[in-house]
Amino acid sequence: MIELPFRLSSTPMPYPNLPQVACLLSVTFAAMTFIPDAEAQPAGFNYDEAEVPAYTLPDPLVDLAGKPVTDAAAWQHHRRAEVLRLFEDHVFGRTPTADVAVRFELLESDDQAYDGRATRKQVRAHFAARGHEVAMDILIYLPNGVDGHSPLFVGLNFNGNHTVTHDPAVPVNQNWIRGGDHRSTEADRGTSAKRWAIEAALERGYGMATIYCGDLDPDFDDGFQNGIHPMFYRDGQTQPDANEWGTIGAWAWGLSRAMDYFENDAAVNHEQVALLGHSRLGKSSLWGGASDERFAIVISNNSGCGGAALARRHFGETVERINTSFPHWFNDAHQAYNENEAAMPVDQHMLIALMAPRPVYIASATIDVWADPRGEFLSGKHAEPVYALFGKIGLAVDDQPVADHPVGDHIGYHLRTGKHNVTDYDWEQYLNFADRHFGRK
Ligand code: GCU
Numbered sequence: 351m352i353e354l355p356f357r358l359s360s361t362p363m364p365y366p367n368l369p370q371v372a373c374l375l376s377v378t379f380a381a382m383t384f385i386p387d388a389e390a391q392p393a394g395f396n397y398d399e400a401e402v403p404a405y406t407l408p409d410p411l412v413d414l415a416g417k418p419v420t421d422a423a424a425w426q427h428h429r430r431a432e433v434l435r436l437f438e439d440h441v442f443g444r445t446p447t448a449d450v451a452v453r454f455e456l457l458e459s460d461d462q463a464y465d466g467r468a469t470r471k472q473v474r475a476h477f478a479a480r481g482h483e484v485a486m487d488i489l490i491y492l493p494n495g496v497d498g499h500s501p502l503f504v505g506l507n508f509n510g511n512h513t514v515t516h517d518p519a520v521p522v523n524q525n526w527i528r529g530g531d532h533r534s535t536e537a538d539r540g541t542s543a544k545r546w547a548i549e550a551a552l553e554r555g556y557g558m559a560t561i562y563c564g565d566l567d568p569d570f571d572d573g574f575q576n577g578i579h580p581m582f583y584r585d586g587q588t589q590p591d592a593n594e595w596g597t598i599g600a601w602a603w604g605l606s607r608a609m610d611y612f613e614n615d616a617a618v619n620h621e622q623v624a625l626l627g628h629s630r631l632g633k634s635s636l637w638g639g640a641s642d643e644r645f646a647i648v649i650s651n652n653s654g655c656g657g658a659a660l661a662r663r664h665f666g667e668t669v670e671r672i673n674t675s676f677p678h679w680f681n682d683a684h685q686a687y688n689e690n691e692a693a694m695p696v697d698q699h700m701l702i703a704l705m706a707p708r709p710v711y712i713a714s715a716t717i718d719v720w721a722d723p724r725g726e727f728l729s730g731k732h733a734e735p736v737y738a739l740f741g742k743i744g745l746a747v748d749d750q751p752v753a754d755h756p757v758g759d760h761i762g763y764h765l766r767t768g769k770h771n772v773t774d775y776d777w778e779q780y781l782n783f784a785d786r787h788f789g790r791k
């Protein structure tokens with residue numbers, strides 16, 4: 351058992367009132383044909399490229415004092431912290447300071463998983479603070495027969511670790527789940543297995559790890575009485591302050607605790623951990639990768655609004671809509687930008703830029719218009735100047751590629767034919783991207 355008691359803190363960083371740092375970024379549009387899909391296109395929102403308003407993005411390379419940021423050191427030591435703080439204060443919320451005891455317990459390990467091709471480990475992270483205890487289960491498969499320690503993909507899952515595999519050794523999660531009577535049963539085993547290319551990853555020498563997001567914070571708006579938030583309340587505090595974290599912040603915090611574990615497991619190459627997430631969990635992988643630079647690659651699969659898609663485009667899901675349907679994902683301060691995106695001191699290209707110089711991958715799907723595929727591409731495009739400071743090439747193309755043509759150097763991108771989902775095709779691109787950046791090919 352590995353014990354890691356440590357103090358988790360976030361240091362407040364003052365910054366001046368926002369100056370006018372916006373610069374006009376011109377964009378070119380190629381016409382795109384969308385296949386109508388009622389589920390993917392809730393009525394009453396804009397899906398017409400011609401209706402995208404003119405917009406001005408904040409410039410990642412002008413600091414809050416209005417000074418240009420001209421080299422990698424200035425980004426890394428000064429501007430990056432400003433941008434991160436803007437996302438904390440206006441979007442995802444600050445992680446409060448608290449003394450949280452963290453203890454990892456190896457629940458079981460078996461080197462005969464997947465017909466002897468993998469070693470399965472199930473590790474429980476115990477968190478305790480202020481009379482609250484929360485447990486987070488990390489399911490890990492590592493390839494057998496490889497020398498040294500394995501690179502790893504890690505991501506949160508939507509419905510419990512038992513849903514990502516048919517492996518009967520993974521217990522059915524007992525926590526609240528979305529849908530039905532909010533309890534999972536044996537019948538749910540493997541129901542998300544198609545979204546997790548565990549065997550393909552193992553075959554290529556990668557481990558795969560996953561955590562049920564609801565272990566950290568159940569995905570509903572309960573005023574933050576459950577999950578990890580109460581562990582962080584001050585005396586008398588009953589819910590996060592307006593600038594403090596919501597559910598996505600809590601999910602990202604859990605991913606960082608998983609990384610603490612990986613750093614202490616010699617079978618994992620903790621310098622080659624790729625963080626991946628789909629949809630709301632793709633928003634979380636971006637925020638997790640922005641706030642924790644130990645993740646070597648960050649992957650956003652169909653993350654859309656609040657993830658990779660530029661908010662100012664007003665295409666598909668809007669800030670107002672997401673704040674209304676899912677008010678618990680962001681901090682309360684984010685509500686100020688409902689139908690008011692232009693006032694945001696950030697847009698999502700700056701979230702992508704927070705990954706620099708690490709490789710980041712953005713994936714879209716043709717029918718997933720709710721997530722604004724073009725807006726996802728463009729946030730990668732507008733993050734390129736930050737990568738350039740490090741001498742890194744981003745997407746390496748000017749225009750959004752046609753479907754099923756992956757592009758990119760340090761910013762990977764593809765538009766998959768099909769709907770909002772994670773498929774074998776997506777995984778193949780992520781494995782290729784990781785191979786390239788981890789020097790495996
Ligand atoms: C909804 C939501 C999206 C989110 C998605 C998901 O569609 O509006 O923002 O990405 O759910 O997480 O599946």
